[in-house]
Amino acid sequence: MNRTTLSLIAGATALAAVTGFAALSAPDAPGTDTAAKAAAQLPVERTSLLCPAPSTSDLAETSYTSFTPVTKGTGSGGKAELREADEESADAPADGEDKGKGEDDGKSGEDKPAKPVLTPKEPGKPVTGESSGGDAPALVGTADGRFAPGWTVQETTEVAAGTGRGLQGVNCTAPDTDFWFPGASTDADRTDYVHLTNPDDSAAVVDIELYGKDGALKSAVGEGITVPPHSSEPVLLSTLTPERQTNLTVHVNVRSGRVGAAVQALDDKLGGDWLAASTDPSGSLVLPGIPKDATSVRLVALTPGDADADLKVRLASPSGLITPAGHETVHVKGGMTAAVDLGDVTRGEAGSLVLTPTDRSVPVVAALRVVRGKGDKQETAFIPATRPVGTRATSADNSGKGSTLSLTAPGAAATVKVTASAGSEGGTPVSKTYTIKAGTTQDIEPPAPGGLKGTYALTVETVSGGPVYGARTLTASADGVPAFTVQTLPDDRGTVAVPEADEDLSVLQR
Numbered sequence: 232m233n234r235t236t237l238s239l240i241a242g243a244t245a246l247a248a249v250t251g252f253a254a255l256s257a258p259d260a261p262g263t264d265t266a267a268k269a270a271a272q273l274p275v276e277r278t279s280l281l282c283p284a285p286s287t288s289d290l291a292e293t294s295y296t297s298f299t300p301v302t303k304g305t306g307s308g309g310k311a312e313l314r315e316a317d318e319e320s321a322d323a324p325a326d327g328e329d330k331g332k333g334e335d336d337g338k339s340g341e342d343k344p345a346k347p348v349l350t351p352k353e354p355g356k357p358v359t360g361e362s363s364g365g366d367a368p369a370l371v372g373t374a375d376g377r378f379a380p381g382w383t384v385q386e387t388t389e390v391a392a393g394t395g396r397g398l399q400g401v402n403c404t405a406p407d408t409d410f411w412f413p414g415a416s417t418d419a420d421r422t423d424y425v426h427l428t429n430p431d432d433s434a435a436v437v438d439i440e441l442y443g444k445d446g447a448l449k450s451a452v453g454e455g456i457t458v459p460p461h462s463s464e465p466v467l468l469s470t471l472t473p474e475r476q477t478n479l480t481v482h483v484n485v486r487s488g489r490v491g492a493a494v495q496a497l498d499d500k501l502g503g504d505w506l507a508a509s510t511d512p513s514g515s516l517v518l519p520g521i522p523k524d525a526t527s528v529r530l531v532a533l534t535p536g537d538a539d540a541d542l543k544v545r546l547a548s549p550s551g552l553i554t555p556a557g558h559e560t561v562h563v564k565g566g567m568t569a570a571v572d573l574g575d576v577t578r579g580e581a582g583s584l585v586l587t588p589t590d591r592s593v594p595v596v597a598a599l600r601v602v603r604g605k606g607d608k609q610e611t612a613f614i615p616a617t618r619p620v621g622t623r624a625t626s627a628d629n630s631g632k633g634s635t636l637s638l639t640a641p642g643a644a645a646t647v648k649v650t651a652s653a654g655s656e657g658g659t660p661v662s663k664t665y666t667i668k669a670g671t672t673q674d675i676e677p678p679a680p681g682g683l684k685g686t687y688a689l690t691v692e693t694v695s696g697g698p699v700y701g702a703r704t705l706t707a708s709a710d711g712v713p714a715f716t717v718q719t720l721p722d723d724r725g726t727v728a729v730p731e732a733d734e735d736l737s738v739l740q741r
Contacts, residue, residue: 270728272622274305274380278724281491282313282370282386282403283426283505284463289364290391295384296628297349297372298357298652298688302380302725305354309376312347313384316369316428316463354378357627357655357688369463371430372403380725383688385628387716391709394422395497397610398707400628400716401505406430408485410492410508413531413568414598414613415479417441417469420499425481427456428463428491435488439466442533443476446566458490465495478570480533480596501602502610504716509615514540514592516616518599519583520637520702520717521576523674526609527602528573530561530584532595537565540593546576547583547639552670560589581674583639583700586616603713612704612717619698620647621722626689626703631679635704636689638665639672645696651678655685667699677703691720 285293299311348370351358354377374382384403390396406428415423429435439453453471458464468481483492497503510516512535521528534540540563545552555576563569576582586597598615626636629651638647650662658680667673680687691701701720708714 270730272726273729274302275725275727276379277373277375278379278382279406279430280372280382280384280403281406281428281430282372282384283401283428283493283495284369284465285362285367285386285388286390286399287365288390288393288395290393291363291365291388293362293367293386293388294628295349295360295386296357296686297351297384298625298627299351299354299374299378300381300623300625300690300725301355302377305377305380307377309374309378311351311372311374311378311382313349313370313372314347316371316461351378355660356653357686359655359686369426369428370403371428371461381623381625381723383625383627383723385718387628387705389707389714394499395503397502397712398705398714398716399504400705400718401493401507402718404491404493406489406491408489410483411512411596412481412494412506412508412598413533413596414506414600415468415481415494415496416477417472417475417479418477419475422497423468424465424495425468425483426463426465426493426495427458427483429458429460429488430491431488432460433488434459435490436486437490438484438486439471440482440484441468441472442480442482442566442568443474444478444568448472448474448476478531478568480531480568496613498611500607500609502712502714504612506598506613507615507719509596509598510618510721512594512596514588514594516586516595516597517583517639517641517700518597518614518616519639519672519700519719520614520704521582521584521599521601522603522704522715523577523579523581524603525577525601526575526605528576529600530571530573530597531568531600532561532563532597533568534563534565534593534595536594538593539564540595541589542586542595543589545585547585547641547670547672548580549671549673552585563595581637581672583637583672585641601717603715608711608713610712610714612715614702614717615719617700617719618721620691620693620701620720622693623723623725624691624701624720625723626718626720628705629677629687629689629703631683633706634677636675636677636701637672637704638667638675638691638699638701640667640669640697640699642669643697644669645699646694647699648692648694649675649678650690651680652688654680654683654687657684658682658687664694669697
């Protein structure tokens with residue numbers, strides 16, 4: 232089969248349009264000048280996001296915030312929409328049926344797709360929506376044209392009482408085929424669900440693997456789970472294994488199709504929150520944004536392979552990198568979940584955890600379980616290892632108070648620009664520049680738009696220096712419980728690398 236540079240570029244561009252990220256490089260061709268030129272960063276043209284069903288509690292109050300930052304070079308067209316996951320596709324009738332305008336099926340138009348839950352009017356201004364109770368469905372969304380680059384949707388739920396009471400927040404995720412969730416549990420006090428949402432027209436088939444302190448847990452029930460088209464399936468982890476495990480790592484592996492995945496971790500005593508997926512397994516990890524008043528921090532880590540990992544544990548504090556006393560290193564056995572209780576490791580100061588190999592590098596996934604409060608007034612959130620801010624990261628659903636932005640530069644010092652968007656109901660954008668010293672974490676009260684009405688979004692852009700990692704914390708107080716939720720700030724993948732090529736495309740013909 233002949234394959235040309237042109238066909239490869241077309242494939243990469245198509246991938247970028249769907250996933251928001253692609254990179255392609257041609258092999259070197261010594262003695263010729265026909266190799267691919269340097270890649271250009273272009274805005275993505277299409278992206279998808281999936282929001283899990285927020286809660287089964289009748290006391291739940293959920294808000295959604297959709298935001299797309301303004302990106303140069305996007306043109307003037309496009310749209311972004313979020314719809315209920317179990318509704319028919321807006322682009323085609325269900326089951327391949329052809330329901331023409333003149334056809335009367337006796338349902339008076341009931342087969343038409345429901346109206347979008349959220350439809351932004353323009354980039355640079357957030358839109359919000361709300362739902363109440365335990366019947367709110369999962370949402371499936373797409374954005375194209377000028378609404379696609381950096382599109383971000385935040386789901387925030389307040390639960391007044393019961394298991395998982397407190398503040399729960401999650402960034403709606405792009406569909407993928409592989410997810411790791413260290414920090415889940417099947418303990419007696421925990422009720423953990425892994426939510427699987429399928430955005431496509433065909434069924435997805437998923438395997439859920441569980442890894443405890445002694446290795447993989449046997450479970451035939453977790454194999455070959457079918458997620459129907461345009462639907463969402465919550466899977467209770469305790470139904471996959473009879474074993475009670477305080478600390479688990481969940482691996483979601485998609486055999487066919489693709490899904491969005493997130494773990495909802497609900498505790499009878501410590502509240503609850505969403506556990507987002509850890510970044511891809513890596514030898515070095517950063518877990519940013521531990522609240523300075525955290526009363527308990529637990530590190531949960533797994534190395535997916537057979538090799539053991541030895542990691543150096545350091546805290547990036549406001550004054551620099553420090554080693555927690557008594558927790559200088561952590562040993563992670565191959566295929567086994569390790570957990571280390573770090574106590575109140577931040578000791579009243581901003582902090583981020585930095586994990587690096589002591590010797591050889593072995594890929595690891597990790598997350599933190601963070602607790603605020605004391606006694607029966609405690610609340611829980613999770614911080615997974617994350618990618619750097621990169622070119623730009625985006626955080627939706629911020630208010631004039633209760634938001635903290637945490638930024639860390641584990642290596643070289645860096646300068647970032649933080650921009651607060653216009654408010655959902657009014658306000659003028661404002662930007663500020665911050666310098667993060669090498670090896671430190673800085674907690675920032677985010678700038679608020681002038682004349683703010685409603686909620687606003689934040690974008691963080693790297694101006695110069697080394698890589699920066701970030702997280703945003705939302706706080707609220709209900710009956711003395713210090714409710715909170717933390718979302719990390721990886722690069723929003725608003726642009727894609729697309730290489731240029733010379734007119735002579737014969738160099739890659741085979």
